Amino acid sequence: MKLSLFKSALAVLIFGAMINLAGAVDPDDWDTKPPEPTPTSKKCADGEAWDEQSRKCVKVDAAVFDDPERLQAARELAYAGRFGAAVxxxxxxxxxxDTRVLTYRGFLARKSGDWKAALIYYDRALSADPGNLSARSYLGMGLAERGDIEAARNQLAEIRSRGGRETWAERALLMTLRSGGAAFY
Structure with missing residues (x-):
């Protein structure tokens, strides 16, 4: 009996670890946590990303990369503050x-101080996918930065109502609201 429980517990732990590992690189899991820095943001020049197979930086438009990899590179570079490289x-x-491209264009516009362009990108992303939690979170952060706390809280309520409780999108916007409008990112 004890051995059977141990095997079951071990299987659950291994399965959970596999899910966590898959989530770390899954482009569909893009709004649950910030990206981890890789050689793309640490070593590569603007316009390049790290190619694991060749173990070197390669032009981001090269055929070795697919669009999900390019999106991941853009996201990582944006979080590293390398906005030109992310663009x-x-x-x-x-x-x-793609709503994720629109979301990150909005994010980059907001971080560069172009709120008008950011709003256009966020609106396009949310019109195409109202469940885009990252767009809602980034929009909410921008609204809070500008002092529109009520509108930012509305975005938080939308995130929660769309299944976003306990996600990075909720936590980041909540931290921004608790700070009085200083955006978490």
Whole structure:
């Protein structure tokens, strides 16, 4: 009996670890936590990303990368504060209307001080996908930065109502609201 319980517990732990590992690189899991720095943001020049197979920096528009990898590079570079490099990675993505591309264009515009452009990108992202938690979180942070706390709280309520409780999107916006409008990111 004890051995059977031990095996079951071990199986659950291994399965959970596999899910966590898969989530760390899954482009569909992009709004649950900030990206981990890799050689893309640590070593590569603007317009390049790390290619694991060749173990070197390669032009981000090279055929070795697919669009989810380019999006991940853009996201990582944006979090590293390398906005110009992030734009180059976004520019290399085929579908410029992908809601994640629009979200990160909004994020980059907001961080660069162009609130008007940020609003346009966030609006386009949310019109196409009202459940885009990252767009809602970043929009909420921008609203809070500008003193519109009520509108930011509305975005937090939307995140929660769309299944975003306990996600990075909720926590980041909540931290911004608790700070009085100083954006978490």
């Amino acid at each position: 180059k990675a976004l520019d290399a993505i085929a579908d410029q209307n």
